Amino acid sequence: MMVIKLNINNKGPFNFILDTGVGLMIITEPKLVDSINIASKRIIKLSGLGEGEAYEAYVTSPLNVMIPGLTSNNVSAAILKTDYFNLSTYVGMPIHGLLGYEFFNSLGVKIDFSDSTMNVCRPQDLKPFKKSQKIPITIEDKKPYMEAMITFPDGSKATNKFIIDLGAGHPLSLENMLQKHELPKKAIQANLGVALNGPITGYLSRIKDITLGSYKIKNVITSFPDKDYIERKFSIARDGNIGIGILKKFNLAFDYSNNLLYLKSNEKFKEAFEHDMSGIEYYMAGENYSHLIVSRVAPGSPADDIGLLKDDEITSINFKPISKMTAEEIDGFFKTNERSLLLEVYHDKKYDRVIINLKRRI
The missing domain is CATH 2.30.42.10 (PDZ domain)
Structure with a gap:
């Protein structure tokens, strides 16, 4: 996960996960209601992608969000009434929320995984990494999407539509595998992650490769959510999501204003994908x-x-x-x-x- 420190209403610092997979800024730590001095709040229902029903959250009054060198005024956010994610226990450090569309929509964002730095600027001032590839994206329902070519274990190929999801810990998730293709022979049952309303269950295996622009990444560990997940209705039709397991093999530059993502492979590009070997x-x-x-x-x-x-x-x-x-x-x-x-x-x-x-x- 990518964790950045920020202040809210001159209080903090708080640890937020940078997550292109969320729209509204989400504060997962309910205790922040008191510490950041929210004047008014109303209750909404947030529905996620896991098992269970929608959960309640407060919509905050406009917030001032500050990271070094940048202040964003009048930012909308939701505060969960209960910390359903428990992200702190998975990351091993205090996590207070998720920062997504509100951040990326207003800025040019360069992420350098080689030295764990992020630079932000006005979109018109964005300078991509040298020799990076320009990938067209779409912004739909406050989330970035791209197309990528998949080679399945049986050798068949298809162009699929994916959310570009910095907040997903896996390399790749294919949501249509159980509908359109057979599950790979060497697959294991697993908990695939946690969403707003609970865990996502399914299988883990590998696909032959995924092609992003001219980059081909082979033998990718892939999540295949089970049928309960597949049957859920999504506001935007898609085939899955590309997570940080793949994205960290590149240095990235996001330009939402021009519907572009820039990719440049880094020293992690050739590293093989490995999964937990302990169980x-x-x-x-x-x-x-x-x-x-x-x-x-x-x-x-x-x-x-x-x-x-x-x-x-x-x-x-x-x-x-x-x-x-x-x-x-x-x-x-x-x-x-x-x-x-x-x-x-x-x-x-x-x-x-x-x-x-x-x-x-x-």
Whole structure:
């Protein structure tokens, strides 16, 4: 995830995820109602893409939003009455909200994943990265869309329409796979993410490649949402979304005013896609998010083989305390390559040390 610090109504700083997949600015931390001094608020229903019903949120009075060198006045936002996302526990640091269309629509935005920087300017002053490719996009329902060519596991090809979604942690999601094509033979069931009204379930596997402009990216780990998700009605017809797993292979420049996205491959472009090899789904809990709690163990996975259970706590990996690692470092341990790891686990009111043999599952 891309996290930026910003101030709201001269209070902060607060951590927001930069998310082209959302329209209205969403404040996920309900306690901000009091801290940013909102004078008036009305209740609306927000419907998302997961399981469950729409949830209630407050629409704020106009906000002043500040990042270094930039102040945006009269920004509209919604504050969730309950933090349904629990993004802080997944990211391993306090997350207060999502910043999307309101930010990108007014600015030229350059994102350099090579050095983790972002530059913003007036749209007319935007200068793309040298030798970058110009990709036409459309802005529909406050979200950016592009077309890309997909080569499916059976060798067939199709041009698909995707949301460009910086807030999605996966590389690629194909929502029409179960309707139009067979599920790839090597697929695993998985929780694919979390939306406004709950988790999105489905399968993970790989497609042969995706083509963006003249860039071809091979053997892409892809999410295939299940039929309950597919049957939902979307305001804009689309085939899925391209997430940060692919987008971070490029340095990007967004120009909503001219319906353009500029891509330039970076040093991550040739890195292979890998998925978790442990079978452990987890979240971070406690003060400073320093406790790794198991939320699910995939049946038949290496974690299942060693008897790891839901609600177990992993306290160290290869003798390195979890409290000394970021969520990104922990992910790296579990999906870098096939190897053995020594885990210290708090289980059944005692500490155990176990060896887990990681295995590529897709």
